Amino acid sequence: MHDPLSIISLQHSLKVWAERSPTHPLLGNAQHIVALAASSAPRHRQAALEEAKFLLQVFPQHETDALHLDLAVIHHVVTLLTGQSTPDRIIIPVYDVGPERAWGHHERQLPFEGVVCPVHLVFIDRGQEPDLRTYVWLVHELVHVVLARHLHLFTEGGRMAAQRVQQWILAGLASDDPVGEQLAVDFQRYWSPHRYQEDWPHEIAVDTICMQLLGPAYAEALHRHYGEGTANISAYLIEPSHIPLELRTQAMIRMGEHLGWGDIMQPLRELQSAWEHQWPEAARASQYRALRDDGLIGEAQRTALSFCEAIGLQPLTPRLLATITEKSGDVKGLAGLELIIAAWWVGRQVPEDEYWAWGERAVRSYADDA
Numbered sequence: 001m002h003d004p005l006s007i008i009s010l011q012h013s014l015k016v017w018a019e020r021s022p023t024h025p026l027l028g029n030a031q032h033i034v035a036l037a038a039s040s041a042p043r044h045r046q047a048a049l050e051e052a053k054f055l056l057q058v059f060p061q062h063e064t065d066a067l068h069l070d071l072a073v074i075h076h077v078v079t080l081l082t083g084q085s086t087p088d089r090i091i092i093p094v095y096d097v098g099p100e101r102a103w104g105h106h107e108r109q110l111p112f113e114g115v116v117c118p119v120h121l122v123f124i125d126r127g128q129e130p131d132l133r134t135y136v137w138l139v140h141e142l143v144h145v146v147l148a149r150h151l152h153l154f155t156e157g158g159r160m161a162a163q164r165v166q167q168w169i170l171a172g173l174a175s176d177d178p179v180g181e182q183l184a185v186d187f188q189r190y191w192s193p194h195r196y197q198e199d200w201p202h203e204i205a206v207d208t209i210c211m212q213l214l215g216p217a218y219a220e221a222l223h224r225h226y227g228e229g230t231a232n233i234s235a236y237l238i239e240p241s242h243i244p245l246e247l248r249t250q251a252m253i254r255m256g257e258h259l260g261w262g263d264i265m266q267p268l269r270e271l272q273s274a275w276e277h278q279w280p281e282a283a284r285a286s287q288y289r290a291l292r293d294d295g296l297i298g299e300a301q302r303t304a305l306s307f308c309e310a311i312g313l314q315p316l317t318p319r320l321l322a323t324i325t326e327k328s329g330d331v332k333g334l335a336g337l338e339l340i341i342a343a344w345w346v347g348r349q350v351p352e353d354e355y356w357a358w359g360e361r362a363v364r365s366y367a368d369d370a
């Protein structure tokens, strides 16, 4: 048996950390977490302290220029999407999670007086040198972080999904057909909006918001990611943890056209027709075609667009893109989101070594500002 975890031992860890790295930008958050845990009601305290101990272990230990850059991007995107001048939740960037490293998001709960304080872990897939072209995925994860408190936005989508479930249950009963029964289960599983966002409406909504924020930079990243992703895995594969790539692509093409980026969607369209040739049977399978429900895709996108409108989000337009690309040479003049868009642009204009030199300047400029 372990001894119960004491507040003193956590405070000691904090002290060691503060002595080693007194200007660490996340020290304040770590202190806040320990203070929250320490002040939780007696019946939650042990669980809260255990959680705080776990969180202290995942905090990035070293203060680097790249960490400052990541935190600046996180701050910029989250304040933009919440309309608040400081992020209203604790977000911890997590690195080095072994060979399985990938971009991701995970919400933890810190028990506190019966109420819970959400803490968001954002998994960052980068080595020592950040490649800002890949940071479109950081934006994706941060949109998940922001949507964590907006399940109510998906009410209409949930109602529509429940309707589909009913239809397929009835169809299954009427014809004694196991396919209908299975579709009812699948609609429930994939299309019902869930608190932890492991569902298709959230994925489509997050992509939609990212398209608004990043336009062609996002479309191109999807294209690269899907091209690589479907070398071995079918674009039509339905599995619990992932939305089928073909469905996601279909949704993105539609959104790109809606936002005025129709031309830029061409490579995604080509990828889509290549998949049709690669897996003709999967593309025609009636189960897949039933699940690829246009009404539900459209509803998830409408949800995302009305969220953007409600917070007064300025979508990336060709005109705005032109102003960003014009100043892309001078990294000092670029804020978080602009920096990611500029990285995409610079990466297409100059040879790889010049791109990396630009990226290095960007990292350093953030360190100077910090």
Ligand SMILES: [Zn+2]
Pocket: 140, 144, 203, 206
């Ligand atoms: Zn996602």
